Amino acid sequence: MDALVNKRIKQVLKGDQNAFSDIVSLYQHKLYQICYRMLGNKQEAEDIAQEAFVRAYINLHTFDQKRKFSTWLFRIATNLCIDRIRKKKPDYYLDAEVPGTDGLDMYSHIPASEQLPEETVEKMELQDRIQYEISRLPDKYRSVIVLKYIEELSLQEISEILDMPLGTVKTRIHRGREALRKQLNNL
Amino acid sequence: MSTCPQYIVDYMHEYLDGDISREHEQQLKKHLQVCSDCQQHMHELSDTIAFVKSAAHITAPPHFEEMVMKRLPKHKNRVGVQRWFRQHPIIVAAAVFFLFMSATLLSSYPNDEFSFTAKPNLIVDGQTVIVPEGEVVEGDIVVKNGDIVIEGAVNGNVTVINGQYMASTSVVTGQIEEIDQVFEWLWYEIKDMANDFMALFEK
Numbered sequence: 001m002d003a004l005v006n007k008r009i010k011q012v013l014k015g016d017q018n019a020f021s022d023i024v025s026l027y028q029h030k031l032y033q034i035c036y037r038m039l040g041n042k043q044e045a046e047d048i049a050q051e052a053f054v055r056a057y058i059n060l061h062t063f064d065q066k067r068k069f070s071t072w073l074f075r076i077a078t079n080l081c082i083d084r085i086r087k088k089k090p091d092y093y094l095d096a097e098v099p100g101t102d103g104l105d106m107y108s109h110i111p112a113s114e115q116l117p118e119e120t121v122e123k124m125e126l127q128d129r130i131q132y133e134i135s136r137l138p139d140k141y142r143s144v145i146v147l148k149y150i151e152e153l154s155l156q157e158i159s160e161i162l163d164m165p166l167g168t169v170k171t172r173i174h175r176g177r178e179a180l181r182k183q184l185n186n187l
Numbered sequence: 188m189s190t191c192p193q194y195i196v197d198y199m200h201e202y203l204d205g206d207i208s209r210e211h212e213q214q215l216k217k218h219l220q221v222c223s224d225c226q227q228h229m230h231e232l233s234d235t236i237a238f239v240k241s242a243a244h245i246t247a248p249p250h251f252e253e254m255v256m257k258r259l260p261k262h263k264n265r266v267g268v269q270r271w272f273r274q275h276p277i278i279v280a281a282a283v284f285f286l287f288m289s290a291t292l293l294s295s296y297p298n299d300e301f302s303f304t305a306k307p308n309l310i311v312d313g314q315t316v317i318v319p320e321g322e323v324v325e326g327d328i329v330v331k332n333g334d335i336v337i338e339g340a341v342n343g344n345v346t347v348i349n350g351q352y353m354a355s356t357s358v359v360t361g362q363i364e365e366i367d368q369v370f371e372w373l374w375y376e377i378k379d380m381a382n383d384f385m386a387l388f389e390k
Contacts, residue, residue, distance in 0.1 A: 013270065017259060024252045032247035046248060053255045061270060130242045149239040155204065174200040181228075181235045 001026070005069045012060055024053055027070065030151065031077050037146040038081040040135040048084055052077035068157075075161045078143055085139045133183055141176030148173055191218070191225055199229050203236065292376050303330040308339075314350075327361065348372065 011019035036045035055076050063072050147158045159166045198215040201207035219226050272279050303316050306324050310317040314333040322339035334351045344361030352365050366372050
């Protein structure tokens with residue numbers, strides 16, 4: 001796959017914009033998933049995932065083709081997600097209904113770190129519950145947990161994506177796991 | 188659990204990361220056999236991981252690819268040009284060289300001043316250079332912005348730039364050239380340079 005990706009990258013660099021659509025098609029689901037798990041909102045996830053691809057396109061000439069493209073791309077996306085979380089822009093789509101929650105819209109998701117009443121959480125479907133628990137994690141633990149357990153990336157790759165030492169990644173995963181454990185036990 | 192050493196919890200995480208040493212693993216197993224609190228803690232951690240891992244795979248919405256392609260900058264000419272420069276350094280170098288070269292050549296294009304190659308037995312009448320009858324001029328003659336009349340003999344090339352060559356019974360052993368255009372002038376300069384260059388080897 002890497003050979004194909006590098007071939008497409010060369011074509012894009014030569015000015016063939018259409019070759020980029022193959023790259024988008026290969027990584028769109030993974031990239032969207034990271035953004036969705038980080039942000040917990042479909043519209044925002046779509047916006048940030050698209051933005052990540054656009055930035056990748058514009059800065060493609062800075063990509064070192066000896067390295068793994070997905071690592072570079074995920075790094076752009078996670079940085080954008082973290083920026084978005086930190087800005088805490090009030091551009092939530094409050095009326096968007098969360099599927100499978102039977103009328104539970106985004107009003108019930110803000111602020112994400114705030115705990116919902118126990119009965120509400122207990123009534124949640126499993127998938128919504130998972131996303132809710134992930135969104136309650138502090139963002140520095142959220143990113144490592146998402147990359148490790150949702151994207152199933154190696155610790156080494158996570159350290160490259162987040163540009164932090166392996167030891168820091170491990171510490172954050174350990175603390176993230178403990179934080180999640182406590183969240184789940186409190187119910 | 189408060190009585191259990193912290194390193195047991197660290198070992199649990201090492202175990203979950205899959206990079207625990209054999210020594211630590213044995214200590215952890217031994218401890219878990221005797222400590223139900225830690226056993227509980229370990230179970231909860233494993234359950235937590237299983238819980239997160241049971242998250243469904245999310246796929247991008249339809250038309251995602253199309254939307255990205257629409258958002259790409261359409262004509263980034265500046266970027267395109269920069270990229271082209273980066274990818275073709277030799278062509279860029281050649282173009283720059285050619286630019287300077289032609290500037291040099293053009294700057295030596297004759298202006299309006301009348302000039303000619305000074306030779307002992309030439310006669311000048313106004314803007315006309317005359318090789319008198321019976322005289323033999325050794326070497327090449329170049330006349331700029333003037334005419335040349337040859338009545339004697341020239342032992343070399345005669346070149347007239349922006350002027351006329353007039354001769355009746357002359358004897359010129361070399362070539363005779365009249366140059367009136369910029370491009371002819373350029374061509375002449377280039378040929379001249381090539382000849383000089385060849386001369387280096389002929390010596």
